[in-house]
Amino acid sequence: MASGEETQTGARRVARERLAARLRRDHGSVAVVRPPRALPTGLPDLDALLAAGGLPRGRLTAVAGTAATALLHRVLAAITRAGTAAWVDPLGRLAATALHAEGVDLPALLVARPDPGPDVLRAAAILQAGAAGATGAFDLLVVDAPDLTARQGERLATIARLGATALVLLTESHPWLPATADLVLLARHAAWRQEPARLRGRAVDVAVQRQRSGREGGTATLELDLPRSWPPIPGLERLRPTVTAAGERGHGAG
Amino acid sequence: MAPASAASPPRRVACLVLPRWPLQVAARTRPGLLARPAAVVAAGRVLAASAPAAAAGVRPDLVEAEALARCPGLLVVAGDAEAAAALEGELLRRFDAISPVVEPHRPGVWFLDWGGLRGAAEEVGLAAHLTARLRADLGLDARVGIADGPFVAAVAARAEATPDGPARVAPGRGAAFLAPRPLLLPSGTDARLRRRLAALGVRTFGELARLPEADLVARLGPAAAHVHRLARGDDARPLRPRAAPIARAVTVAFDEPEADLDRLTFAALRALTPLLGGLAAEGLAADAVRIDLRLADGGRVVAEAALAGAGADRVVADRLRAAMQRPGIPLLAAPVTALALTLTGIGRATGRQLALAEAGRAAGHAGRLRAAARLWARFGERGALRLAVRPALLPEAAVVVRPWDDAPAAGPPPDPDAVAAALPGLNGLRWAAPPRPVRVLLEGGRPTSLQDGGRRMRLAAALGPSRAVAGWWGDGALAVDRDYWLVADPEGNLLVLVDDRAAGGWAIVGEVA
Numbered sequence: 001m002a003s004g005e006e007t008q009t010g011a012r013r014v015a016r017e018r019l020a021a022r023l024r025r026d027h028g029s030v031a032v033v034r035p036p037r038a039l040p041t042g043l044p045d046l047d048a049l050l051a052a053g054g055l056p057r058g059r060l061t062a063v064a065g066t067a068a069t070a071l072l073h074r075v076l077a078a079i080t081r082a083g084t085a086a087w088v089d090p091l092g093r094l095a096a097t098a099l100h101a102e103g104v105d106l107p108a109l110l111v112a113r114p115d116p117g118p119d120v121l122r123a124a125a126i127l128q129a130g131a132a133g134a135t136g137a138f139d140l141l142v143v144d145a146p147d148l149t150a151r152q153g154e155r156l157a158t159i160a161r162l163g164a165t166a167l168v169l170l171t172e173s174h175p176w177l178p179a180t181a182d183l184v185l186l187a188r189h190a191a192w193r194q195e196p197a198r199l200r201g202r203a204v205d206v207a208v209q210r211q212r213s214g215r216e217g218g219t220a221t222l223e224l225d226l227p228r229s230w231p232p233i234p235g236l237e238r239l240r241p242t243v244t245a246a247g248e249r250g251h252g253a254g
Numbered sequence: 255m256a257p258a259s260a261a262s263p264p265r266r267v268a269c270l271v272l273p274r275w276p277l278q279v280a281a282r283t284r285p286g287l288l289a290r291p292a293a294v295v296a297a298g299r300v301l302a303a304s305a306p307a308a309a310a311g312v313r314p315d316l317v318e319a320e321a322l323a324r325c326p327g328l329l330v331v332a333g334d335a336e337a338a339a340a341l342e343g344e345l346l347r348r349f350d351a352i353s354p355v356v357e358p359h360r361p362g363v364w365f366l367d368w369g370g371l372r373g374a375a376e377e378v379g380l381a382a383h384l385t386a387r388l389r390a391d392l393g394l395d396a397r398v399g400i401a402d403g404p405f406v407a408a409v410a411a412r413a414e415a416t417p418d419g420p421a422r423v424a425p426g427r428g429a430a431f432l433a434p435r436p437l438l439l440p441s442g443t444d445a446r447l448r449r450r451l452a453a454l455g456v457r458t459f460g461e462l463a464r465l466p467e468a469d470l471v472a473r474l475g476p477a478a479a480h481v482h483r484l485a486r487g488d489d490a491r492p493l494r495p496r497a498a499p500i501a502r503a504v505t506v507a508f509d510e511p512e513a514d515l516d517r518l519t520f521a522a523l524r525a526l527t528p529l530l531g532g533l534a535a536e537g538l539a540a541d542a543v544r545i546d547l548r549l550a551d552g553g554r555v556v557a558e559a560a561l562a563g564a565g566a567d568r569v570v571a572d573r574l575r576a577a578m579q580r581p582g583i584p585l586l587a588a589p590v591t592a593l594a595l596t597l598t599g600i601g602r603a604t605g606r607q608l609a610l611a612e613a614g615r616a617a618g619h620a621g622r623l624r625a626a627a628r629l630w631a632r633f634g635e636r637g638a639l640r641l642a643v644r645p646a647l648l649p650e651a652a653v654v655v656r657p658w659d660d661a662p663a664a665g666p667p668p669d670p671d672a673v674a675a676a677l678p679g680l681n682g683l684r685w686a687a688p689p690r691p692v693r694v695l696l697e698g699g700r701p702t703s704l705q706d707g708g709r710r711m712r713l714a715a716a717l718g719p720s721r722a723v724a725g726w727w728g729d730g731a732l733a734v735d736r737d738y739w740l741v742a743d744p745e746g747n748l749l750v751l752v753d754d755r756a757a758g759g760w761a762i763v764g765e766v767a
Contacts, residue, residue, distance in 0.1 A: 097677070
């Protein structure tokens with residue numbers, strides 16, 4: 001028995017074949033270029049952990065952990081160099097100055113600030129449905145919702161399938177994430193890198209906690225250099241997070 | 255935070271039905287049509303019949319002559335596709351304003367994402383409000399069914415809803431709702447499957463649901479699995495957002511009459527881009543655009559700009575400008591109050607393989623505009639914003655927030671070191687909204703620990719102070735006297751503290767996560 005998803009995939013294939021036939025009829029020989037199924041993050045070490053070679057399009061990725069925001073700022077900078085992104089920011093936490101310092105192309109970013117709660121999902125649905133065209137309106141959609149419930153998470157996973165945009169949930173490390181999201185990444189602050197005269201950057205440990213179509217449990221340490229120089233903070237490089245048995249951290253998640 | 259739950263969230267879908275749709279369209283211009291024996295006919299067949307006509311045996315799909323034979327006093331009205339399209343456009347505009355996903359299922363039937371509403375009161379309340387508005391504003395008789403999926407919602411709308419009372423099937427109760435009802439399968443169901451189910455004596459959804467699925471599929475084929483799932487209330491088909499209609503004309507009205515050619519060109523280009531994007535998404539292109547300028551003195555000037563081969567916005571802008579500044583067009587003598595753009599020569603974009611990439615980008619742009627328009631409709635201006643930064647002392651003064659529609663500022667971005675000089679951006683910085691007041695212990699003028707609510711935290715490192723002092727000459731109208739500190743807890747987590755002497759106290763205003 002074919003599942004609903006398989007039926008949908010089959011319908012898409014038929015539609016693609018019809019389009020290709022129409023193009024061949026009208027234009028002669030044509031090459032049909034299929035949109036990539038993954039969105040490279042600009043971080044090769046991270047892409048190497050991901051089955052599709054990047055964030056899966058049309059699927060829900062959850063990113064949690066004490067350095068999740070930093071990781072997404074870096075990914076956003078890479079995406080907006082050539083593409084577009086949207087960020088649902090109900091809590092008003094998005095710092096434009098940080099994005100600018102990180103190299104994010106702000107004109108390529110749409111920010112939606114609905115009220116927290118159900119409106120967050122509505123905004124995500126509108127953005128994802130708007131991207132459902134042939135080429136996709138946005139490459140990346142980030143939803144900053146730390147307190148999403150399991151129910152709302154399920155809805156967001158459904159919304160992700162409405163379009164070709166890679167939908168990323170920036171959240172806390174909820175127990176329901178692995179059952180809901182197609183990909184769950186834990187990004188944990190590991191250490192600050194400092195030289196005598198400047199704060200150079202930070203190390204972030206990324207672990208693939210859940211990957212629906214690929215290997216789980218992979219880890220990588222990403223060195224995120226700061227694009228602009230910062231004065232040193234004496235003693236910062238010696239501070240290390242305490243890792244619990246579950247591999248989680250106590251403070252500043254998300 | 256709500257407790258985690260493993261149960262999948264029943265999404266909510268509303269099905270809005272306008273019974274006898276062609277007749278309701280016709281009745282808008284012919285009052286009283288629904289109360290007398292009448293039928294709308296197209297291509298010699300009945301599309302819809304009024305209740306008195308139906309009582310006389312007139313049914314949809316009946317040949318016109320037979321309908322007249324059954325009901326000699328029948329008033330035959332020709333179907334008006336144009337009026338139906340106009341009315342549907344008005345309905346979609348209203349539906350878009352209340353639901354993020356709207357699927358036009360077939361004439362007179364729409365599915366709307368009804369999720370996110372709290373309980374029966376909100377779900378039914380919004381539906382009742384919608385049907386009341388449709389009746390009051392447009393004279394339409396609408397029925398709404400609400401359920402977890404489109405199929406059950408459609409059954410509820412047809413079987414239970416009234417013009418005054420939407421029918422609601424509680425979450426997870428789809429199967430129980432369907433069980434006693436006659437087995438009316440979706441219109442696309444294979445006729446042979448219908449016959450075979452009837453031959454098996456399956457009369458209700460409940461009877462079908464009780465049959466073992468594997469046996470049913472083995473006997474009737476894989477199509478039976480789908481109807482079996484529906485009968486069990488398993489109705490997971492996602493709604494299909496509609497493709498935006500291809501617009502071919504647009505009018506831009508100016509609040510103040512406009513005489514500046516650059517601004518006119520910009521306004522024309524901005525209005526034209528989504529039109530071209532919509533065409534490109536369908537593999538179409540326009541040869542030219544007709545520009546109809548309405549002048550403040552009541553005059554009117556028509557110009558035309560060629561579009562063929564103009565891939566980039568810059569080229570299109572040059573052509574628009576050239577068309578509008580032709581000799582003989584007295585723009586400066588009489589400012590423009592409105593400009594209407596109409597695409598002409600629309601056809602297949604043949605022989606322009608390289609233009610496909612441009613078309614893709616334009617289609618993406620059109621999609622973004624569409625999404626922004628829907629976000630504004632639902633959330634107001636904060637629904638779709640564009641952020642920009644500028645040199646300033648204070649972080650809040652360094653950020654410029656505008657509606658997303660505005661064109662991005664031209665020129666290179668400012669130097670990051672000059673943006674928010676008192677607290678430059680740092681990778682992973684996010685604001686605490688609102689700032690959390692804290693008590694801070696100082697040693698030698700430097701923060702060494704803080705109390706955040708009931709939590710006491712020792713600080714292991716601190717960078718600061720970064721002093722922001724400004725009077726009326728500064729970033730804002732108010733005097734500012736603040737110290738910013740970047741502090742770290744013993745695990746290396748960074749927080750942004752501010753000692754706001756003007757406001758009187760310490761607060762956590764951000765964290766680096």
